Amino acid sequence: MNYKAGFVGLVGRPNAGKSSLLNHLLGEKVGIVTNKPQTTRRRVVGILTDDQAQVLITDAPGAIRSTSGINAFLQSELEDVIEKSDALVAILNIDEKDPKQLDQILEMTAASGKPWLAVISKADQEEHAHRILKLKNKIETYGVPSVVVSTKYKKEDVLAELLPMLKELLPDSPAPLFDPEVYTTQNxxxxxxxxxxxxxxxxxxxxxxxxxxxxxxxxxxxxxxxxxxxxxxxxxxxxxxxxxxxxxxxxxxxxxxxxxxxxxxxxxxxxxxxxxxxxxxxxxxxxxxxxxxxxxxxx
Structure with missing residues (x-):
């Protein structure tokens, strides 16, 4: 089996749970997490390395549409992450009040032409079951896999399900792109x-x-x-x-x-x-x- 390495960009609306997922997967704090939307400004890269692959997960600012001031910077960061990633993960907050916002994330991710999968986030309540099924059916129309995550899930369980799927999306590489001992590119x-x-x-x-x-x-x-x-x-x-x-x-x-x-x-x-x-x-x-x-x- 060939070694794989590459960048995976997290794409989602503000407060979709991108930073929480990144920290959860790494078991380390690299992205800030609050209960307020649009807190991520700069991209943050977390690194997962094993003997099969090195997955560089990039947390980008939430998707917005603006051409002025700081919001223009946030939008340019997101667009650059999408362009430079080898693969993408659409993060879909099951609590999103406007389903059209989730449709836009799916369409944006699919339009990139990059290999991708979807993560349904914040699925903590039993009443989410119907919405999760409906969203999974929609994701299937894009022909990509999906994973449901919750803050109640153990890191090991999320990693066991998600990491092999992320590896499948990555290109072959002769070696890791970064020192296997580091878990982020942030200083x-x-x-x-x-x-x-x-x-x-x-x-x-x-x-x-x-x-x-x-x-x-x-x-x-x-x-x-x-x-x-x-x-x-x-x-x-x-x-x-x-x-x-x-x-x-x-x-x-x-x-x-x-x-x-x-x-x-x-x-x-x-x-x-x-x-x-x-x-x-x-x-x-x-x-x-x-x-x-x-x-x-x-x-």
């Missing part, structure tokens, strides 16, 4: 920024977290046993600064404490995390500011 600086942003989504509300960006100013890990991270939480409106800081700085302190705990679990080292809140007015609408945070719209 720790970027992962730190994403974890801080995740905590912003957990502790901020309404439009505020969507207008935040994280800029890691310094990431120092060779100056003793403690990793030191200095970062800015950037907001787009002056009025949002007070909300992020909170009364007596309680909110930004809570964000910092929870982000530090999460990062310490990931790196298994003690971390010093220093956060400051900055205002860069309407950064989400200005290309030069977006580039400063790494949000570059691809041509």
């Amino acid at each position: 720790m600086r970027d992962l730190a920024a994403e974890v801080i942003r995740e905590k912003c989504f957990e502790y901020l509300h309404h439009e505020v977290p969507y207008g935040t960006a994280i800029k890691v100013i310094k990431y120092i890990e060779n100056a003793g046993p403690i990793i030191k991270i200095y970062a800015e939480v950037v907001v787009s409106k002056e009025g949002h600064r007070a909300m992020v800081v909170g009364a007596k700085a309680q909110t930004i302190r809570k964000i910092g404490i929870e982000a530090r705990k999460e990062l310490e679990k990931i790196v298994d080292r003690q971390i010093y995390l220093d956060l400051h809140v900055k205002v860069r007015k309407d950064w989400m609408k200005q290309d030069n500011m977006m580039k400063d945070f790494g949000y570059v719209v691809l041509d």
